[in-house]
Amino acid sequence: MIWDYFYLALKGVLHRKLRSWLTILGVLIGVAAVVSLISVGQGMQTSIEKEVNKIGADKITVVAGSGKFGPIAGSITTAKLTDKDLKVILETKGVEKGAGVLFRTSKIKYGKKIKHINVMGSPTDESRSYIEELPFFQIESGRQFSEKDKNSNVAILGYKIAKEKFGKEIKVGDKIYINDEEFKIIGVQKKAGTGTHDLVVRIPLEKARTMFGTEEFTIIFAKVQKGLKPGDVADKIKKRLRKLRNVEKGKEDFSVETAEDMVKRLTIVLNVVQVVFTSIAAISLLVGCIGIMNTMYVSILERKREIGVMKAIGAKNYDVWLVFLIESAMLGLVGGIIGIAFGFALAKLAEFIIVVEFDVELFRIEAGFSFILIALLISALIGGQASKMNPVECLRE
Amino acid sequence: MKKIPIIRLVDVWKVYKMGDVEVEALRGINLEIYPGEFIAIQGTSGAGKSTTMHIIGCLDVPTKGKVYLDGEDISKLNENELAKIRGKKIGFVFQQFNLVPTLTAIENVALPMVFQKVPNDERLERAKILLEKVGLSKRKKHKPSELSGGELQRVAIARALANDPKLILADEPTGNLDSKTGKKILEIFTKLNEEGKTVVIVTHDKNIASYAKKIIHLKDGKIIRR
Incomplete structure (x- = not known):
C-alpha cells in the first residue's frame, strides 16, 4: 500500500521536472560542499597531526627569518x-x-x-x-x-x-x-x-x-x-x-620552534580554516534546505485544489501528509545521496591535487547523512502543512 | 415502515468569519434526502448552494444545527472521521472536473480506492468496469490534459462511483461544458438514479434542475421553495 503513496509522490515530482531538478541541484551543492569541505578540513588536521607526531615531541626546528609564518617567511628573508x-x-x-x-x-x-x-x-x-x-x-x-x-x-x-x-x-x-x-x-x-x-x-x-x-x-x-x-x-x-x-x-632574525609550538601554531591556522569551511558548508546547506521548502510550499499552494479533491474523495490527513512527505523527501534524498558522492569525489580530487594525504574517511559523510535527516524533518513539516488544509477552502481555490 | 433518510439537516446554520464581518451562508436549513431520490438544489450565486453541498457531502460541519448521515449524527465528527465517511458513502463530481493531472484516467478512477486500501488488482479491475460504464474504455491510459471536457467529466463520474457510494453529489457538473455534452452528462446521472443511486445536483440553471425529480430552491441561505 505504501507503494501507492510513493507512486503518487513520484508522479508529482516528475510532473514538475525542471523545478524538481533545480531543487535537487540546490541540495546536491549544499551536501557536496559540506562533505568535501569538512573532509578536507579534518583531513588537513589529521595529516598535520600525523606529520608532527612523526617528527616527534623531542625535536626542535630552527629557520631563518622571524618565523611567524613558518618556512615560507624564512625563505624570503635576507637572514x-x-x-x-x-x-x-x-x-x-x-x-x-x-x-x-x-x-x-x-x-x-x-x-x-x-x-x-x-x-x-x-x-x-x-x-x-x-x-x-x-x-x-x-x-x-x-x-x-x-x-x-x-x-x-x-x-x-x-x-x-x-x-x-x-x-x-x-x-x-x-x-x-x-x-x-x-x-x-x-x-x-x-x-x-x-x-x-x-x-x-x-x-x-x-x-x-x-x-x-x-x-x-x-x-x-x-x-x-x-x-x-x-x-x-x-x-x-x-x-x-x-x-x-x-x-x-x-x-x-631566526625562529626556534618545538614540535609543541608547531602544533599550536598550525592548530590556530587550521581552526580559522575550519571555521571558514564549516561556515561555507552551513550556508550551502541552509540554502539547500530553503530550496526544498520553497519548492514544496509553492507546490502545496499550486495544488490546493488537488489536496481538496483528495480529501473529498476520502483521503485522510495522514494520506495527504504521507504523499507530500514522500515527495519532498525524494528531492532531499536524491540530492543528498548524489551530493555525498560528489563531495567525496571533490575531497578525493583535492587530495589528488594537493598531494598531502587528506585521509578522506567514510565516516565524514555523517554530515551528509545528518542533512538527509534535516531534509526528512522539513518534509514532515511540509507534509503536515499540506495535510491540515481545510478541504472546503482548498476546493474554493 | 418509515424510510431513514440518507441525509437529514436539522436547522443547519453556517457562519463564516471574513475578517471582522460574520457572513451567514446558511440560515436554518431543514432538509431530508431519501435513498433513490434525484434532487436539484437550485439558487443564484451566493444563495448558499455550495455550502449546502459541502455540508451534505461531509466536507464541512455546521456552525449550528445537526446533520445525520444514515441516522448517525456527524455534526461533531473530526476531519479524519469525516474523510472516512466521504470515502465510503459519498461520490463527488465537480464543475472543474478536478482530476489529478499527473495520473491517467484509470488511475484517477482508482484513486478513491487507494484511500480505502483496496488491493491494486481489484482497484484497476473495478476502475476498468467503471470507465466502460461511462463509455471511456478506450481512453483509460490518457492523462487529463489529453481528454475533452465531456470525457473529463465522465472520468470524474466514474471516479465518484469508485467506492460504490450511496450518494452522488454534483456541483454544477455541466458548468464547463457545451449544452450538447452537458445533456449527455445529465443523462448519465439520470441513468445512475434509475439504477438506484441517490443523486443531488447543485446548479443555478433551472433547465438542468428540471432533470431532477425534486427541486429545492435556495435564497440567502434559506430554502424558499420545495
Missing part, C-alpha cells in the same frame, strides 16, 4: 642560517644531535618527462645519523648516504617519486637529471605517508650547496636529550643564537 649557527646549536647544552638541510625546487628529468620537485641537500657527515633515525627517511631499497658520497652525483628518492611521479618506476642504479646534471640513484625511501617526504629527492648537502651556489641551511633540526624539556632547550638555543648573530631579544 640566513649557516654552518656557524649549526655548530652553536649542536654545542648547546641539552642538544643530543642535529642536522642542517637545504631545500630548493629543481628541474628533474627522467626519461623524457620533466617535473619540478623539491630537492633536499642531506648531510653526509656524522650529523646524517639524525636524518637516518627519522621514520620518514627510511630506506626501502639501496642505501643511505655515506661520508664518501660527499661530492658525488648520487641521489635518494622519495617513495612517490620513485613509484608514481614519472609514470614508470625508477630503480636503484637508474639515472636522473637534476638541473641538467646526471645523478645515479643509490636508494629509494619507504613510504612515509606525508607529501613532504614521499615527494622529495635527496642529494648530498655539499653537492646541493655547489649546485645551488649557497652555503646556507633552509632548516636546522635538533634532538633534545632524554629527560629534558624541549621548551627549555629551545630557550637556550635562542639565547646562544642571539649572541652569535648579535640581535636583541624580540628582534630575532
